[in-house]
Structures are given as C-alpha cells and as structure tokens.
C-alpha cells in the first residue's frame with residue numbers, strides 16, 4: 462500500500478528531560494531538522510515520520526495535529542484510533558492525558574480529555590445547526606468502555622479491582638467470520654456529557670495497574686484502551702462509529 466493510500470499516520474514526540482535526568486547530567490541525543498518531520502539520533506541516524514514534535518511542543522498543538530480531525534471525522538461516521546507507543550517513561554500517559562490527575566491545568570490536558578470535550582462540542586454544533594435549519598436534530602447515544610491488558614489478561618477498568626482478584630472476569634475475545642476481533646462481557650457505560658465521560662475516564666485510570674520502573678516512578682505497567690462509541694440516529698439512518706484511544 463502506498464503512503465497516499467494508508468490511513469495510518471505516525472507522529473514522534475520528544476519529551477523534555479525530567480529534573481532527575483538533568484541532575485544526572487543526561488544529555489539529549491535527538492535533533493529535529495527545522496521545518497521537516499525528521500529526527501536525527503546521535504550524529505547521523507535520521508528518521509522521517511508524518512510528524513515530529515520537539516520538546517517545546519505543547520499539548521494543544523499535539524492534539525490539534527494528531528487527533529482533532531479524527532474526532533470531527535467520528536461525527537461523520539468514520540472509525541478512528543489514536544495509539545500511543547513507546548518505552549517506559551517516554552510520555553505516553555502524559556500525552557494521552559490519562560494519568561491519575563485528569564483535573565490538571567488546562568494547558569497540560571492531554572489528548573483523551575480534549576477529544577471528549579470536542580466530541581460533545583461537535584454534537585452540540587450539529588444539534589444547533591439542525592434546529593436552525595428547522596430539521597429534527599439527530600439523536601446521539603454515546604457509550605464508554607475502558608479496558609486494560611495486563612499479563613495477557615483483559616481487565617475491565619469499570620469493574621472494581623476486587624472482583625477481578627476473585628477471577629470473575631467475564632470478558633471473552635472472539636473472532637468473527639471476517640477475522641475481525643471482538644469482545645463480549647465488557648461493561649459499557651452510557652455517557653451524556655463531557656463531565657460524565659471524564660468522570661469514567663478518571664475512575665478507570667485510578668483502577669489501572671501501576672508500579673515503578675527504573676525509568677518511571679509511576680509506570681502504567683499495562684496497555685489500556687478507552688473506547689467511545691457514538692450512535693447517531695437520523696430520521697433516515699443510523700451510524701455507529703467507535704473511536705478508540707489506546708495508551
């Protein structure tokens with residue numbers, strides 16, 4: 462598949478050094494080529510991506526470049542996934558905004574809370590436009606799921622941790638005739654406002670498995686997938702489009 466046909470975009474974000482790294486006299490080994498999405502490691506190993514963000518790029522710019530258009534697209538019926546990948550301590554949780562504290566200073570808010578706010582803002586806009594045009598506004602139904610993959614087990618972050626230690630997980634992974642993977646037994650919560658969705662995000666984030674690693678004192682130790690499913694029902698048709706945000 463050529464680059465033009467691929468719907469996958471890869472962005473690299475370089476985080477600033479942490480105070481401990483500065484105190485330990487660690488040195489940056491990356492150089493971003495000005496005006497190009499290219500990063501050089503050390504003296505001569507250069508790599509080009511769709512986007513490269515250097516240490517000074519803020520959370521809003523990352524969201525606007527990497528996720529905003531996907532949120533808008535999801536309201537038009539497209540599926541979208543934002544996936545953060547990288548070694549421990551590289552900044553995945555920070556960038557996605559799914560750490561313990563989702564009530565951070567507004568400038569530091571990450572991708573997931575921004576996507577939630579934009580999603581509900583988009584719904585409000587579509588509803589207002591329909592009313593202005595004297596048309597029946599579409600009905601939106603939004604539901605959230607939050608799963609964690611840890612030690613090859615799937616944990617439902619909306620269920621209490623206690624139930625899982627008793628081995629009560631009812632989540633099963635299946636493959637359908639088209640070889641698509643789907644899950645059953647996952648708890649799905651209806652959300653009707655950004656506040657409600659953020660509350661579920663916060664509750665699920667707190668339930669995640671964490672421990673310290675040598676490179677991150679509060680490492681997530683797992684993969685987590687936060688999924689919002691949007692059902693938009695118009696008079697003539699219904700569209701179902703999940704947006705998954707993976708940390």
Ligand SMILES: Nc1ncnc2c1ncn2[C@@H]1O[C@H](COP(=O)(O)OP(=O)(O)OP(=O)(O)O)[C@@H](O)[C@H]1O
Nearest residue numbers: 476477548549550551552553554555677680681682
């Ligand atoms: N762009 C950034 N600007 C400032 N601080 C950052 C940035 N990215 C990450 N950090 C800080 O770096 C530390 C590690 O980041 P984070 O916990 O997000 O890493 P992670 O990739 O999620 O790690 P793990 O896989 O171990 O969970 C945190 O203290 C975080 O606040």
